Amino acid sequence: MxxxxxxxxxxxxxxxxxxxxxxxxxxxxxxxxxxxxxxxxxxxxxxxxxxxxxxxxxxxxxxxxxxxxxxxxxxxxxxxxxxxxxxxxxxxxxxxxxxxxxxxxxxxxxxxxxxxxxxxxxxxxxxxxxxxxxxxxxxxxxxxxxxxxxxxxxxxxxxxxxxxxxxxxxxxxxxxxxxxxxxxxxxxxxxxxxxxxxxxxxxxxxxxxxxxxxxxxxxxxxxxxxxxxxxxxxxxxxxxxxxxxxxxxxxxxxxxxxxxGGKSAFLVLDDADLAGACAMAAFTASMHAGQGCAITTRLVVPRSHYDAAVEAAAATMGGLKPGDPDKPGTICGPLISERQRERVQAYLDSATAEGGRFACGGGRPADRDTGYFIEPTVIAGLDNTAKVAREEIFGPVLTVIAHDGDDDAVRIANDSPYGLSGTVFSGDEERAAGVAARLRVGTVNVNGGVWYSADMPFGGYKQSxxxxxxxxxxxxxxxxxxxxxxxx
Structure with a gap:
C-alpha cells in the first residue's frame, strides 16, 4: 500500500x-x-x-x-x-x-x-x-x-x-x-x-x-x-x-x-433534562467540526428556558476546543479546506448582521494560525427565518431557537426545505414518540437513540x-x- x-x-x-x-x-x-x-x-x-x-x-x-x-x-x-x-x-x-x-x-x-x-x-x-x-x-x-x-x-x-x-x-x-x-x-x-x-x-x-x-x-x-x-x-x-x-x-x-443536505432540528420539550439535552446537542454539532449532513444544527428549546439552554449549550461547546485530529481526545478537528472555512465564516458574519450574538465561538481560534479551524459556535437571539437557521452551514455551528410548546416546536422543525434528521428529548417517552411521529424527516433520535446501523435505512424527505x-x-x-x- x-x-x-x-x-x-x-x-x-x-x-x-x-x-x-x-x-x-x-x-x-x-x-x-x-x-x-x-x-x-x-x-x-x-x-x-x-x-x-x-x-x-x-x-x-x-x-x-x-x-x-x-x-x-x-x-x-x-x-x-x-x-x-x-x-x-x-x-x-x-x-x-x-x-x-x-x-x-x-x-x-x-x-x-x-x-x-x-x-x-x-x-x-x-x-x-x-x-x-x-x-x-x-x-x-x-x-x-x-x-x-x-x-x-x-x-x-x-x-x-x-x-x-x-x-x-x-x-x-x-x-x-x-x-x-x-x-x-x-x-x-x-x-x-x-x-x-x-x-x-x-x-x-x-x-x-x-x-x-x-x-x-x-x-x-x-x-x-x-x-x-x-x-x-x-x-x-x-x-x-x-x-x-x-x-x-x-x-x-x-x-x-x-x-x-440537511438542517436538522434538536427539539427539547419542557419536561426534558434541559442541561443534559443541550449538552448533547452541542457535542453533536461540534463533532468532526459539524461536517455531517444529518447533524442537528438547530436547537429548539422552550422559550421560558431559553437563556438557560443557551448557557448550557455554550458551556459544552465552548469547552470543545478545535484541535489536532490525531490526538485521541479531539472531538472538533479542522474543516476540510480554506474554501469551506471562509464559507462557514461568512455564515457567522451573517448571523451578527441579522442581530444574532455568539454565546461562544464566532471565528477562527486565536491560537491557530494554520489549519482550517473554526471555533465551535453557539448563536443566540435569532428565529427560524435567519439565514443560519435556513441553510446548511457544514461547520461546528449551533443556532438556538425558542419554541412555545410542542406544536410550535414541530412547526419550527418542519419549517425547512430539508427533512433529513431530527432529535426529540422529553421526560415522557410517549410524548416524545408522538412529537417524533410528526417530524417530516427520514431519521429521528428519541432521547439519545442511535439510528446509524448497517440494517437501518438512511435518507430524507423533501430536498434532503x-x-x-x-x-x-x-x-x-x-x-x-x-x-x-x-x-x-
Whole structure:
C-alpha cells in the first residue's frame, strides 16, 4: 500500500491501476495545510474508459448472476481493509481531518464492518418470488417476480465521511450484481483510491467490475449523469449539486439516488433534562467540526428556558476546543479546506448582521494560525427565518431557537426545505414518540437513540433526497423488478 508521506495514488480502470491523463493534483492535510502527496487526475477520456469497462463487465461476464462470486469478493475487500486498518486510519486522519476517535466508528471501522450486511443480504436474498397460479383474462398463468441488477452504477461521493459513504454505495451496488464507477470528491481522493489498491492486490473482483476515478475536475463526475452507458447514479452531496445530477440524468431517464443536505432540528420539550439535552446537542454539532449532513444544527428549546439552554449549550461547546485530529481526545478537528472555512465564516458574519450574538465561538481560534479551524459556535437571539437557521452551514455551528410548546416546536422543525434528521428529548417517552411521529424527516433520535446501523435505512424527505441508503431498502435501490408470466 505504500507509505503515507509523498504518496501518489492511481486510478483503477478495467482491473488495472493507471495514471491519470490530466496528470496529478495534490491532497492536503486540513489540520496543517501541508501537501501530503498527489492523486491521479483523470480526464473525460479516463472516465469514458472506466464507464466502458464497467459496461463490458456487466454485459459480457457472469458477474450479475454469480452471487457466490460477489459475496466472496466483498468479503475479501472487507478482510483486506481489516488487515490494513492502521494504515487506513492514519490516511483518514491526515487527509480527511477526521478525529482519531471517529475512525473507530463511522469514519472507518464501522463502514468496514457494515460490508458484512451487504454480503449476508446478497447470500440470503430472495431473488425470485413465486406468486402462484392465477387466471387473469381467463388465461391460466404462473406469475414470478424476479429482482435483477440495474446495470452500471455511477457513484459520486463527498469528502466528509468518505469511507462510510464510498462503502455504503460500493457494498450494496456490487452485492446486488451491478458494476460500478466511483468518482470521489477531489478533497479526499486517497480514501477512495486506496480501495483500488486493495481490490487489485487482495480480491478476485473481475476486471471492470469496480472502477475508481479521481479527478480535480467536478465536470468529470458529471459525465456519469450524462452518459447513456450508465444505468443509475448514486449521489451524496449538496442539494444544489443533486439538482444538477437529476437534471443531467433526465436526458437518459436513468435511475437517480440522492442523499442531500440537511438542517436538522434538536427539539427539547419542557419536561426534558434541559442541561443534559443541550449538552448533547452541542457535542453533536461540534463533532468532526459539524461536517455531517444529518447533524442537528438547530436547537429548539422552550422559550421560558431559553437563556438557560443557551448557557448550557455554550458551556459544552465552548469547552470543545478545535484541535489536532490525531490526538485521541479531539472531538472538533479542522474543516476540510480554506474554501469551506471562509464559507462557514461568512455564515457567522451573517448571523451578527441579522442581530444574532455568539454565546461562544464566532471565528477562527486565536491560537491557530494554520489549519482550517473554526471555533465551535453557539448563536443566540435569532428565529427560524435567519439565514443560519435556513441553510446548511457544514461547520461546528449551533443556532438556538425558542419554541412555545410542542406544536410550535414541530412547526419550527418542519419549517425547512430539508427533512433529513431530527432529535426529540422529553421526560415522557410517549410524548416524545408522538412529537417524533410528526417530524417530516427520514431519521429521528428519541432521547439519545442511535439510528446509524448497517440494517437501518438512511435518507430524507423533501430536498434532503430521494431513496434510501443502507439497510434492505438501500440494497434494493440497486435492483430492477421484472414480472414474468408463464402460461400453464
Amino acid at each position: 505504500g507509505i503515507l508521506a509523498d504518496r501518489e495514488s492511481r486510478l483503477l480502470i478495467d482491473g488495472t491501476l493507471v495514471a491519470g491523463s490530466a496528470g496529478t493534483f495534490p491532497t492536503v492535510n486540513p489540520a496543517t495545510e501541508e501537501t501530503l502527496g498527489v492523486a491521479a487526475d483523470a480526464s473525460a477520456e479516463d472516465m469514458s474508459a472506466a464507464i466502458a469497462a464497467a459496461r463490458r463487465a456487466f454485459d459480457e461476464t457472469g458477474w450479475s448472476t454469480d452471487t457466490a462470486l460477489r459475496v466472496r469478493c466483498i468479503r475479501q475487500l472487507q478482510q483486506a481493509m481489516r488487515d490494513h486498518v492502521d494504515d487506513l486510519r492514519e490516511l483518514t486522519i491526515a487527509e480527511v481531518g477526521a478525529p482519531r476517535m471517529l475512525t473507530a466508528a463511522a469514519q472507518l471501522e464501522g463502514p468496514v464492518e457494515d460490508l458484512s450486511f451487504c454480503a449476508d443480504t446478497a447470500e440470503s436474498y430472495s431473488w425470485s418470488t413465486d406468486l402462484g397460479i392465477a387466471a387473469p383474462m381467463g388465461i391460466k398463468t404462473r406469475r414470478t417476480v424476479a429482482r435483477e441488477a440495474i446495470g452500471v452504477v455511477g457513484a459520486i461521493t463527498p469528502w466528509n465521511f468518505p469511507h462510510q459513504i464510498n462503502l455504503a454505495k460500493i457494498g450494496p451496488a456490487l452485492a446486488a450484481g451491478n458494476t460500478l464507477v466511483l468518482k470521489p470528491a477531489p478533497d479526499t481522493p486517497w480514501a477512495a483510491a486506496i480501495l483500488g489498491e486493495l481490490i487489485t492486490e487482495h480480491t478476485d473482483f473481475p476486471a471492470g467490475v469496480v472502477n475508481i476515478v479521481t479527478s480535480s475536475d467536478h465536470g468529470v463526475g458529471a459525465l456519469l449523469s450524462q452518459d447513456a452507458r450508465v444505468d443509475m447514479v448514486s449521489f451524496t452531496g449538496s442539494t444544489n449539486t443533486g439538482r444538477a445530477v437529476m437534471a443531467d440524468s433526465a436526458a437518459t431517464l436513468k435511475k437517480v439516488f440522492l442523499e442531500l 433526497g430521494i431513496g434510501r441508503e443502507m439497510g434492505l431498502a438501500g440494497f434494493e435501490e440497486y435492483l430492477e423488478i421484472k414480472a414474468i408470466a408463464t402460461a400453464v
